[in-house]
Amino acid sequence: MPVDLDADSVTLARALLGAHFRVGAITVRLTEVEAYAGSGDPAAHAFRGWRPHTRHLFEPPGTLYCYRSYGIHVCANLVSGPDGSGSAVLLRAGQVVEGLELARSRRPAGVPDARLARGPGCLGQVLALSLNDSGRRLGEPGLDLRPPQGEVGAIASGPRVGVSVAAGRPWRFWLVGEPSVSAYRPSPRMLPGALDDLDEN
């Protein structure tokens, strides 16, 4: 596998930008990701250790972990190294490069192509992911990852979206200038001053 899935989540997150992620008939070029560092990261689902709901996070790197958010959205993560640490990379947004027609049909009419997979929940919709897809592995039929082809544009980083703790860790990465990158929205539960820690990096 050209992409080093065993790398830690921050390293893997950067490596995934520009990569082509294929689920079934749809391929997206990843333009926005976030890193979560397992049990050492208060914002990670794995922070409180193994739970039935998060079991796939603790499986080997390359495992897909899907979870439901706000009741209706399904978000996709790729488990990273170290093996068994519960670290993962959240796939936040991408540009559909294959299966465009099918992707459009899975979203409301009138959505511009650039926004088909803008945001984790939208990405999940376009790839038709469900909680049943949690635990699948890269490389199995209908699921694979190709490394970036050619030059990957400038990479920017910043605080993670919707995370109310550990805002000081700029572990959100995206490709500069991509229209398919979602706008930054702080968590509704973000405490005043939570961003003050940014200076302490």
Added chain:
DNA sequence: GCTTTGATAGACT
């Protein structure tokens, strides 16, 4: 059991 809380998206002013 019962209450609280989001790794959001879309509608609305």
Added chain:
DNA sequence: GTCTATCAAAGCA
């Protein structure tokens, strides 16, 4: 730019 519907899972009694 601002507001909020919506529901499963976590957290607590």
